[in-house]
Amino acid sequence: MRDLKHLIFFENLLQEANNDLVKQAKSEGKKALGYTCYFMPEVLLDLEGCFGVRLRAPACTSPDMATYYMSGRTCHYGRSLLERALEGGYNFLDAQMATETCTVTCRFQEHLDRMDIIQNPDFFVSFTDVPFKKTENGIDHFKKQLQAHVLDELNSHYGIDTSDKALEAAIKEHNEVCDLINQIGDYRKLDNPTITGYEFHVIQLVSLVCPKYLILPYLRETAEELKTREPDPTPNFRIRVVLAGSENDDPDFTKLVESCGALVVADRYCYGSIPGREPIEIKDGEKPLEAIARHYLETSCCPRWMMKDEMRERKLRLANICKDYKADGLIVVSNKFCEYWSYERTIDAIILPRDFGVPTCSLEKEYINAATGQLRTRIQAFIESVEIKTIQGGAK
Numbered sequence: 452m453r454d455l456k457h458l459i460f461f462e463n464l465l466q467e468a469n470n471d472l473v474k475q476a477k478s479e480g481k482k483a484l485g486y487t488c489y490f491m492p493e494v495l496l497d498l499e500g501c502f503g504v505r506l507r508a509p510a511c512t513s514p515d516m517a518t519y520y521m522s523g524r525t526c527h528y529g530r531s532l533l534e535r536a537l538e539g540g541y542n543f544l545d546a547q548m549a550t551e552t553c554t555v556t557c558r559f560q561e562h563l564d565r566m567d568i569i570q571n572p573d574f575f576v577s578f579t580d581v582p583f584k585k586t587e588n589g590i591d592h593f594k595k596q597l598q599a600h601v602l603d604e605l606n607s608h609y610g611i612d613t614s615d616k617a618l619e620a621a622i623k624e625h626n627e628v629c630d631l632i633n634q635i636g637d638y639r640k641l642d643n644p645t646i647t648g649y650e651f652h653v654i655q656l657v658s659l660v661c662p663k664y665l666i667l668p669y670l671r672e673t674a675e676e677l678k679t680r681e682p683d684p685t686p687n688f689r690i691r692v693v694l695a696g697s698e699n700d701d702p703d704f705t706k707l708v709e710s711c712g713a714l715v716v717a718d719r720y721c722y723g724s725i726p727g728r729e730p731i732e733i734k735d736g737e738k739p740l741e742a743i744a745r746h747y748l749e750t751s752c753c754p755r756w757m758m759k760d761e762m763r764e765r766k767l768r769l770a771n772i773c774k775d776y777k778a779d780g781l782i783v784v785s786n787k788f789c790e791y792w793s794y795e796r797t798i799d800a801i802i803l804p805r806d807f808g809v810p811t812c813s814l815e816k817e818y819i820n821a822a823t824g825q826l827r828t829r830i831q832a833f834i835e836s837v838e839i840k841t842i843q844g845g846a847k
Contacts, residue, residue, distance in 0.1 A: 452683055455650060456676055457669050461657045465702070466509055468535070468660065469543045476502055476662040482545040482609050487532070487556045489727060490581045491548050492747050493659070494625040495601050498618070500611045502662035504544070505722065507700045508535045512819055521558060526788045527818035528698050529555030533562055542570045546608070548601055549578045552755060554790065577604045583755065585748045594744035602740070618739035624663050626730040631670040632658055633728055635677060639716040640776055643682040648694070648715025652702040655724050688714035690837050693773050695719040695799070696784035696814075697792035704820055708782065711830040716776040719752070719769060720784070726750040754795035762798070769799065770807035780810035780837045782830070786818050810837045 464470040477483060482501040486493070496503030508514075508531035517533035535541060536559075547569075549560035557578075563569060564576035579600040582589035605611040635654060638645045654673065657666055689712035694705065698721040705715050719725045729750050733742040752765050773781055783799045785792035793815070800813035812833035816826060 452645065452680060455646075455673060455680075457673055458650060458653065460669070461653045462702075464657050464661060465507070465653065468504060468507060468509070468540055470661065472661040472665045473502075473504060473543060476665060477543060481662065482605075482611070483543050484605075485541060485544045485547045486549070487560070488550045488552050489721065489751060489753065490550045490552050490747060491579065491601075492597065492743050494621050494731060494743060495597065495618075496548060497624060497663050498605070498611050498613065498621050501545075501605065501609065502664075503548075503659075504661075505659040505700075506532055506541065507656075507660065508532050508540075508818070511535055520562060521555070524788055525558070526553075526555040526786050528786050528789075529553075529559045531818050532556065533559045536563060536568045539570065541568075544569055545571060545574060546604070547574075547576045549576055551578055551580045552753070555788075573608070575604070575608060577601065582748070583757070585756070585761075590741070590745050590748055593748055594741050597744055598740060615739050618743070619733070622731050622733070622739060622743070624667070628658055628663055628667065628670065629728040629730045631667075631674045632724055634674045635670075636717075636724055636728070638677055638680075641682070642777070643686045644714065644716065645677060645680045645682045648709055648718070649702055649706045651724075652705045652715070652718065655718065655728075656700060656702065656722065659722060686714075688712055689834055690714070690779040691716045691777055693717040693719060693769070693776060693778045693781045694723075694784070695769060695781060696796060697721055697786050697789045698818070699723070699784065701818075701820065704784075704816075707820065707823060707826060708830055711827055712834050713780075713782070713830060716778055717772050719772055721753075725772060726752055754791040765795075766799065766802045766806065769803060770809055773807075773809050778809075779841070780812065780833065782812045782814065782833070784814045784816060787815055810840065 484496040484501055484503050485506050486503055487506050493503045511531040511534050514530040514534035516537045517530040521530050547560055547563050551557055560576055577600045579596045582592050602613040606613050636651060692713045692715055694715045700722045708715055717725055731742060731746045733739060781803055783796045785796040796813050800811050803809040803811045814829060
């Protein structure tokens with residue numbers, strides 16, 4: 452396939468948190484708001500006058516300083532974020548909008564709050580409590596938390612307009628981003644997709660780490676470009692897989708999977724689009740903030756929801772994603788020492804093959820892919836096992 456026009460530009464935007472579009476927005480007087488979790492609604496951080504940046508730690512290979520503060524037995528992702536902060540990589544931030552969700556990223560954000568790491572005199576950290584149930588009481592609690600710890604903080608510190616009208620405008624822009632990402636992602640459902648998993652991963656990531664109003668023109672152009680993009684005459688993959696799991700902001704890992712012969716057709720992981728790119732609907736009688744609180748609780752597939760029915764629903768949804776995207780198998784990956792996803796990955800590896808007939812590969816890795824040879828061997832073995840099952844099934 453011909454190269455996407457903006458792919459190299461997108462790749463360059465992912466090389467550092469303070470990328471060119473972030474610098475442009477800052478030069479225009481916008482406030483940069485960092486966050487790490489889906490439960491911090493990005494739409495609230497993209498109100499007029501500010502923009503959200505979902506934090507990553509590109510090029511962090513050895514978080515030695517962060518390990519001193521956080522121990523070597525915590526998730527490499529959280530330590531890598533702290534390492535980049537200690538190195539000055541997040542000094543462009545005006546605030547960190549934190550959530551009481553993932554323990555290690557919560558500790559990282561507490562370090563930002565207590566250690567005076569960010570070299571910005573106006574910088575502040577605000578923590579939002581996220582409920583563990585998707586009930587009406589949970590939605591009401593979450594709405595009040597978002598009002599007190601996000602909207603009120605932004606208004607008092609930086610004078611950001613947080614009125615219903617401003618929220619509706621932010622939702623409209625957010626929904627356009629979602630629509631474009633979904634349009635682009637739907638090409639992965641084709642028998643011979645016209646976009647690779649690596650390309651989609653890059654595009655999804657730039658929509659999270661760049662100011663929406665600046666990345667939107669590039670997303671529109673890319674969506675239009677894909678309408679006429681022709682696939683390779685012969686598919687160059689052996690099987691199709693869904694990639695699921697914990698925090699994954701490394702397109703090179705997706706490239707590694709695809710170099711083994713498994714085309715990644717759907718992304719059910721943190722920083723992915725499923726969930727993440729569902730449009731926000733304001734129901735009759737709802738205020739915008741209530742709609743936002745309900746949306747992020749109801750669409751989340753995070754393993755911190757531990758009720759039996761929620762766990763079962765997540766397995767069913769994974770199976771349905773595999774069916775919708777015509778996947779031959781599932782690869783579930785968790786970062787080492789990730790508490791939530793270590794349990795989830797283990798259960799997925801049992802339930803998906805047993806109850807839904809989905810071949811599943813379970814992997815544990817570091818945030819930075821150091822053991823690529825071992826991962827390649829595991830992935831290649833999984834691909835061969837799926838192919839053998841397909842041949843045996845066809846022979847019956």
